[in-house]
Amino acid sequence: MYSENRRGNSLEPHFDSATIADMHFCLTLMFGWILFPFSLYAANPVVGSIEELNQQIRSSQPGTVIRLAPGKYRGGGHFVGLAGSAEKPIVIEAADPANPPLFSAAQGGSGALHLSGCSHVTLRHLRVNGFPANGINADDGGESRKSSTGLRFENLLIENTGPKGNHDALKLSGLERFAVKNCTFAGWGGSGIDMVGCHEGIIEGCTFEGREGFSQDNGVQMKGGSASIVIRNCLFKNAGQRAINLGGSTGLPYFRPANATWEAMDIEVTGCRFTGSLAPVCWVGIDGGHVHGNTIHLPDKWVLRILQENTDSRFVRCRNGRFEKNLIVFDSRVRVFANVGPNTEPGSFTFANNAWFCVDDPGRRPGNLPAPEAGSIVGVDPQLDGDLTTRSNDPQLQGIGAR
Numbered sequence: 573m574y575s576e577n578r579r580g581n582s583l584e585p586h587f588d589s590a591t592i593a594d595m596h597f598c599l600t601l602m603f604g605w606i607l608f609p610f611s612l613y614a615a616n617p618v619v620g621s622i623e624e625l626n627q628q629i630r631s632s633q634p635g636t637v638i639r640l641a642p643g644k645y646r647g648g649g650h651f652v653g654l655a656g657s658a659e660k661p662i663v664i665e666a667a668d669p670a671n672p673p674l675f676s677a678a679q680g681g682s683g684a685l686h687l688s689g690c691s692h693v694t695l696r697h698l699r700v701n702g703f704p705a706n707g708i709n710a711d712d713g714g715e716s717r718k719s720s721t722g723l724r725f726e727n728l729l730i731e732n733t734g735p736k737g738n739h740d741a742l743k744l745s746g747l748e749r750f751a752v753k754n755c756t757f758a759g760w761g762g763s764g765i766d767m768v769g770c771h772e773g774i775i776e777g778c779t780f781e782g783r784e785g786f787s788q789d790n791g792v793q794m795k796g797g798s799a800s801i802v803i804r805n806c807l808f809k810n811a812g813q814r815a816i817n818l819g820g821s822t823g824l825p826y827f828r829p830a831n832a833t834w835e836a837m838d839i840e841v842t843g844c845r846f847t848g849s850l851a852p853v854c855w856v857g858i859d860g861g862h863v864h865g866n867t868i869h870l871p872d873k874w875v876l877r878i879l880q881e882n883t884d885s886r887f888v889r890c891r892n893g894r895f896e897k898n899l900i901v902f903d904s905r906v907r908v909f910a911n912v913g914p915n916t917e918p919g920s921f922t923f924a925n926n927a928w929f930c931v932d933d934p935g936r937r938p939g940n941l942p943a944p945e946a947g948s949i950v951g952v953d954p955q956l957d958g959d960l961t962t963r964s965n966d967p968q969l970q971g972i973g974a975r
Contacts, residue, residue, distance in 0.1 A: 618667050635660035639667035644674050647681025656692035666697035677702035689713035696726035707733045712746030719748040727754050734761025735786045746828050759783035768796035769828025775803045780811040788812035795820030797832035802840045810848035819856035821881035834859040845960040845974045851877045855893045864896040867960050867973040880915040891917035896924045899973025903931050909938045918942030927972045
């Protein structure tokens with residue numbers, strides 16, 4: 573690159589064409605790296621108010637990531653028709669997951685966020701507190717022939733919703749292929765998560781914790797034609813009168829599909845831990861429902877219920893539930909193990925390989941189950957620790973309960 577100056581003995585730079593091309597490439601690369609953070613920032617804006625969030629939402633497109641700065645936000649964000657894609661969802665998330673934004677009723681609004689007719693949208697690392705209606709609401713916009721597809725709710729904390737009446741922490745209506753993961757729900761009026769006409773979803777790794785002063789009908793409810801939903805590896809702590817309501821009672825105009833003959837079908841509950849509640853598990857107007865591999869600790873009144881609340885002639889009677897490989901630790905408060913209501917088919921239920929341990933009468937066996945149980949295990953102390961993990965090495969308990 574350097575050559576001798578013909579007018580003297582010093583060396584001066586002399587660039588041939590190849591060297592110039594190489595330098596041009598290096599400069600281009602360097603300026604590209606300098607500009608990259610600015611282009612990234614422009615593609616992933618950080619907002620500091622609900623007004624700024626609404627503004628960014630209006631210009632969003634598949635792949636847009638909107639980050640919320642730490643601080644307090646009022647409620648009332650209503651987003652209609654947001655459409656990401658499976659490969660490029662629209663994401664609304666905390667700019668700093670360690671210090672997430674707080675949507676607070678004290679700042680205004682009856683609910684934090686409402687997604688209506690949206691698809692492939694993710695909400696994550698957000699806090700919601702104190703709203704009197706619902707915490708977060710997501711629906712199909714009331715279009716029974718359409719659905720909201722691919723919504724994800726991750727690492728949310730929704731607390732103090734209601735406190736009384738049919739007011740849900742997370743209200744979902746008409747969703748398809750959705751996920752709720754690693755969220756915490758604490759204190760609500762109606763349901764921690766209420767699903768109406770939702771299909772192909774998973775609720776995983778979530779915590780539902782009841783609080784004094786809240787009516788808390790149930791922790792999770794799926795009804796109105798809901799189907800193909802898995803509730804897995806969740807914790808329910810005094811999570812309402814019915815910790816999980818498989819089914820329910822829905823007005824006919826709200827069913828999805830409109831011609832469903834059951835409140836719910838093809839529901840699986842597995843790997844979950846329950847402590848407290850009047851009844852940890854209830855089947856209500858459902859066809860099926862597989863509850864297996866869970867740990868139930870000290871229910872207040874019943875272990876399970878089989879009910880029929882929607883008695884319209886088009887609906888099947890509650891039937892075909894399966895209760896298998898669950899670990900149940902109970903005490904003398906449980907006098908009736910299975911509360912069975914009228915207009916049901918309790919004889920169609922299956923009970924198999926459950927382990928029962930009464931803390932104040934170890935030899936006590938479960939009574940009044942609506943169908944004979946095969947392979948029951950009675951009187952083996954699981955030695956539960958504080959997080960309801962089995963410490964006993966008794967081989968009879970292998971594969972039983974939440975692991």
